[in-house]
Amino acid sequence: MNVMKIAWRNLWHKPLNTILGIVLLAFGIGIISLLTLLREQMGASFDRNVKDIDFVLAAKGSPVQSILANVYHIDAPTGNIKMSEAQRLIRNPMVEQAIPLAYGDNYERFRIVGTNEKYLQHYQAELGQGNIFSKPFEAVLGAKVAAEANLTLGSEFTSVHGYDRAASSEDHHHQNPFVVVGILKPSGTVLDNLILTPVESVWLVHEHPVDPAEGDSAMLAAEEKEVTAYLIKKRNKGAFGMLSKMAENTTMQLANVAVENSRLMNNFSLGTNTVAALAVVIVMISLLSVFITLLNAMKERKYEMAVMRTMGASRAKLLSMVWTEGILSVLMGYVCGLLLGRVALFLLGTYLEEGFHYGLNIFSFSQWEVIVLGLVLILGTFAALLPALKATRTDISKTLSHA
């Protein structure tokens, strides 16, 4: 016999009240853990993808959209920009580096991005197999693309017009096949989900069919060509004002990644904070339920408690029994909550994978969850303490005389 066994049995002697407390707490903790995991993992994933990209030069439209489309690859681009126009801006000495991105096609819902080797260098991508592309229609695959689309070195595939749509019979399949020349190691960045190819492939694919062997990129005059965006790294402070002024009278606009990002995160936080406040209220109600359950149990077990005292139980022993009971139910609620949060994250993760190719890790632990555990244990102790004290303060003689 030990205090755990007694507390455990007492918890399940009248299970309904116990279950109510556990379910309430599980919901509250579940929401909190889902939100914190989501926020931390999305934040970390955003940071990894932004890296040193300062601005995005893209067609006029919503700046947030141009960031989402060109940095995170989770929205449709705002349109295309003329290379000739863009060149004038990126040749400015305030621009340290500008990486072109051109797209419009996908294979099995993975975006085909026309770019150059700087894009790979930017994310410090490492090749797992093969080499980097050197001519049009050569493709380097992100790790996830290779795994999920079942492509290996030397595989050929044809692209489908559109960004995220799966191929259907009505879709226009482009004729020129791409050849896989390299596969990247997993990097935890957007590259995992992209098919990279020289910009020229994207230009060529939308012209009349060309034999890739004859596709001479030199013949494509840059002035006539369009790209979707340039990812720009600035050289010095104040570049944004200057460069965006330059873009003012063009079809282009410059979006500041840091500004749009914090705007995005603020909107996200506003939503999550509201839900988090609700979760805190649920947790409080659950603790109140634990408190009331214990208080009622003490009323019911008044005689048991008195008899235990006559059998030599000290007040401290009774106190520890009641405390253990309260803490056990709080702990069960907490653990159920963590599991619930992860189930929700997993479901959300599969949903996001399909739509946005965002992997979420359900096995990671948020430091907030540890803090919440501490808080819940402290508050749980308070919830158990009053009933426990009430139980130990009972006058044994009086209680037993009125039995």
Next chain:
Amino acid sequence: MIQSVNVQFSYDRNSSFRFPDVRCDKAESLLLLGGSGKGKTTLLHILAGLLTPTSGTVTIAGEDITLMSPKNRDDFRGKHMGIIFQSAHFIASLSALDNLMMVPYLCGKGLNRTDALALMKRLGIDHHAAKSPQQMSVGEQQRLAIARAISHRPDVIFADEPTSALDDANTREVIALLREEAAQAGSSLLIVTHDARLKAAFTNCIEL
């Protein structure tokens, strides 16, 4: 053994009790008989250290329990006394056997599982070992209470109206069991009751 001298007690100014001295030697039994309002339960609670008398001494196994600190008294009570109440109270969430196993947990001495089962068998309630005490009859519950009170071989066994809820046949059986088990454990047996049916069975009797 147990001995009390000049014990007085008052709940308030209007009701005060002066109790006769009580003495019960090792392995002996004593009946405290009295009608309601005579302070039977009060005396039992004083002797068991659940109430502190306004004056007088209560000595059990050579120690004056009125001088002990509440914590020491709780501890002492657990080790040296076994109490059987008018209506038996058990830990509702535990089985009959586990209720017996609470004794060593709470006072630090008592029977292991095998011996506890053997004791239940001797009292004819071993088939209820895994059941909840509430599923047992009143007579069986009283026998379980006896088992719980004697399993750690206390110096004194107190029984407060142990037979008031029982019919004649059960009363005889319970009293016989109590005396038998107390004798086996070498404990003093002190029964407080208004039940005159018991008078014939005891040679030592104090009327309040």
